[in-house]
Amino acid sequence: MKKKVSLKDIAQEAGVSVALVSYVLTNKEEKARVGQEMAKKIRKIARKLNYQPNHIARSLKSGRSDTIGLIVADISNPFFANIARTIEDEAKRNNYTVIFGSSDENADKAGDLINVLLNRQVDGLILIPTEGSEQQIKQLKKQNVPFVLIDRYFPGISASHICINNYESAYNAVSHLIKTGHKQIGMVAYKTALHHINERKRGYTEALSDHDKLSKTSGMKLARYSHLKEDIRLAVDQLLQGRKPADAVFFATNSLAIEGLKYINELGLRVPEDLAVVSFDESEAFDLFYSPVTYVRQPILDMGKAAVRVLLDQIKDADKPAELVCIDTELVIRKSCGNP
Amino acid sequence: MKKKVSLKDIAQEAGVSVALVSYVLTNKEEKARVGQEMAKKIRKIARKLNYQPNHIARSLKSGRSDTIGLIVADISNPFFANIARTIEDEAKRNNYTVIFGSSDENADKAGDLINVLLNRQVDGLILIPTEGSEQQIKQLKKQNVPFVLIDRYFPGISASHICINNYESAYNAVSHLIKTGHKQIGMVAYKTALHHINERKRGYTEALSDHDKLSKTSGMKLARYSHLKEDIRLAVDQLLQGRKPADAVFFATNSLAIEGLKYINELGLRVPEDLAVVSFDESEAFDLFYSPVTYVRQPILDMGKAAVRVLLDQIKDADKPAELVCIDTELVIRKSCGNP
DNA sequence: AAAATATGCTTAAACGTTTAAGTAAACAAA
DNA sequence: TTTGTTTACTTAAACGTTTAAGCATATTTT
Known part of the structure; x- marks a missing residue:
């Protein structure tokens, strides 16, 4: 890379000290009482040489980067x-x-x-x-x-x-599934200690328990981040089997929903007729899905x-x-x- | 932010010069003939003070960042x-x-x-x-x-x-549409001077002209990046109307395909029965589409x-x-x- | 014993910038 | 005329590093 132009180069060409050039180019001419003529000259040379301040040197001096x-x-x-x-x-x-x-x-x-x-x-x-x-x-x-x-x-x-507000958002999302007439609402989330995900789980759980008509058996299934695909398939399978198969699923993130929907597609299930879906986060895939996915939009x-x-x-x-x-x-x- | 530990601090504590510390911590002890005792001492202090080299100072000196x-x-x-x-x-x-x-x-x-x-x-x-x-x-x-x-x-x-190899990739993609029996193949691309897109257009055009059974009327439609949605709708409309409506579309990028497919969904067209689709680039949306989209995978x-x-x-x-x-x-x- | 070499450290300059402090000349006020 | 002030600049130190060069002291070679 070509050697960069420094204050020194400008100073040399102008026949002045480096300091003076610095004062001018950082617009401290008045404070430093630089002559107008000289200021003009320095600026001209700086432009001619296409001077670009060295941010690294500046940072070292200022302590800020x-x-x-x-x-x-x-x-x-x-x-x-x-x-x-x-x-x-x-x-x-x-x-x-x-x-x-x-x-x-x-x-x-x-x-x-x-x-x-x-x-x-x-x-x-x-x-x-x-x-x-x-x-x-x-x-x-x-x-x-x-x-x-x-x-x-x-x-x-x-x-x-x-x-x-993860808790409220999840609560609302699940409430919407309840309002739309779903009785067996499952959730697929991550197996994690991360608080925001657990707040979403709490929102799901409390929304269900606030509607006592609903089944109390937990429809919460967890997938490991490291084994997303398998775990989600298993989760969906589990939600769909048994005496009371799920008629709706709430996915805790977009990644979970996308993997889940892929599998739901494979199973030949129709959304929302066979299974309603709500997810957190947005995704282009949600828009393109034949039944555009209801989701919690984060700002x-x-x-x-x-x-x-x-x-x-x-x-x-x-x-x-x-x-x-x-x-x-x-x-x-x-x-x-x-x-x- | 707390003041960072510098070589100076270590030197002071060790009762030696800054240079010596630098030699040790950059593993130049042998070259600089630093005593083993002292090297050990310096390293210990550095560890104790949790010394982290200042990358900015280093960059200024070395000219590399x-x-x-x-x-x-x-x-x-x-x-x-x-x-x-x-x-x-x-x-x-x-x-x-x-x-x-x-x-x-x-x-x-x-x-x-x-x-x-x-x-x-x-x-x-x-x-x-x-x-x-x-x-x-x-x-x-x-x-x-x-x-x-x-x-x-x-x-x-x-x-x-x-x-x-944009040209060959597009040529292959279109050839595949031909092989799968499609006769009226349209393309949706960007209106742009960018060479890679134009190579894809060329691949499309030449693939068609190399198969003389196919209609020579241009099925190439262009959308502006700035008016993606409207232009794509118009493009798809144009491809579908007329005496010989398209039975396949090749999209030049994932963004084009996603917008295009959204509209195709809206129109109630079935892929691939009513309209076959191939796109450049991958997308989760392609996987989730009810008819997973054939695409040109870039490495x-x-x-x-x-x-x-x-x-x-x-x-x-x-x-x-x-x-x-x-x-x-x-x-x-x-x-x-x-x-x- | 003198000369050469090895050892273990320090000094000092440099990278490009900023900025307080200093200085010399010109001018104004006493 | 001396003193003070303004103007227009320079000097020098600093930021944290790297590294060539220098300098004692100790050790080895002649």
Whole structure:
């Protein structure tokens, strides 16, 4: 790569000191009482040489990198990709750059990424934490690193986070299945300790128990992230067999729903006639499904913006107390659960 | 954020010079003839204080940032998100960090991003260029910035790139529609100057003209990226009307196919009985479609790996001539075009 | 015993920037 | 005329690292 033009080069050409050039190019001419003639000359030379400030040197001096680190749980999931996109946009709007990494739901990988990003002197972190990241989060708190969690959080750890009202959203979604006349409502979720998923489970359970006409036998089936396909098939099989087979399923995430629907297709079941479906999160696949899937829409744009705002606040004021943002979702009702 | 531990802190505690600490912690003890005792002591203190090297200072000194910039055309498209993911993985494997941005198919935004990334002293760039980026690419060449294009390239500009054989892939896809007995094959593509899309168009056209039994009337319809939904509806309408309505459609990308299929669903057409479908790229929506969509599978993993490899080669050797990598695709045959 | 070499460390400069402090000249106020 | 102030610039240190060069002291070779 061609050697970059530095302040020194400009100073040499203008026959002045490096400092003077710096003052001019950072618009501190008045404060530094630079002569108008000279300021003009310096700017002209800078333009001629196509000077681009060296951000690294600037960072070293200032101690700030104007960079935020983003660790998403899985960049190949459009939900997270869209969060990444809004965060990147919003950061840019605030003159911050984003370095990102995907932990692929692996706590060790997440830990490595945190280290990499901190070594790069990011000014703060936005994290979609994975299961088992509690220690890492605590460590960040101890180090006083500005950070904000998004989508997920740990109820036992006080830290800024952006989340949605998972409990209510799930409660509403299941209530809608009840309202549309379904009697045997199953749920497929992850086998996980992650709080947001468990809140969704709680929403499901409580919605059912608040309607005492419904069967109390648990229709909750869990799949392992690592064995998604098999576990979901098993879950669906279990829901459909027995004396009282399910007439509706609530999926806790888009990935679960997509795998589930693939299998439901294979089984030749019709949605919603044979089985109604509601899912969390959106997906193009839901739109394209012959019976467009009713889903809980998360306000990704708002979440991303909030995350950046909260983080930048923390960066500005290190002693700011943790800020907890909870955003409402919207149940987008379509064909997959029949008519009310 | 708490003040980070620096070499100075360690040196102070050990009662030695900063240089000595640096030698030890960068494993140059032998070369610098550091005493074993002292090396041990320094390492112990470093561990105790949890020393993390300041990457920014290191970069300033070395002139390298061990960072590569990635600009994708649209991070919310899973195809690009997956490319981003593989690139990030592969970069990490080579001890590089990725800074990314999404140009959202906007050349101006891409230009801004290039500047931001270069100011951050990235060692090189991986770009999925957008329409109208030719000048930017030429500029990068002139500045001798190591970079590699992926997915798309400009035939008029000699630059390293990773691409697939768009022409042959499209030719094969259309040939498959012919083999499966379709007589009126339409195509929906973007109205664009981008070479890779036009190669796909050429593949379509030549596949048709090589089979002289087929109608020569052009079934090629173009949609604007900015008016995707309307234009695709119009395109599908046009393909279906007239004396010889289409019995098959070839979509040039996943986004086109998804919008197209949504409309085909709305029209109540059955795939493949009423209309056979083949698309470029994969999508979860294709899997979930009641008639799983036959598609041209791009080897994303290989592409991402190749991009990183070629870029790192360029970074190592600035005078390396442009390297052009072309990778084969695979036609994944499923139900959406009927049986052979 | 003198010369050469080895050992274990320090000094100092450099990367490109920012910014407080300093200085010399011109001008104004006493 | 001296003193003070303004103007327009320079000097120098700092950020955290790396690394060539230097310098004692100790050890080996002649």
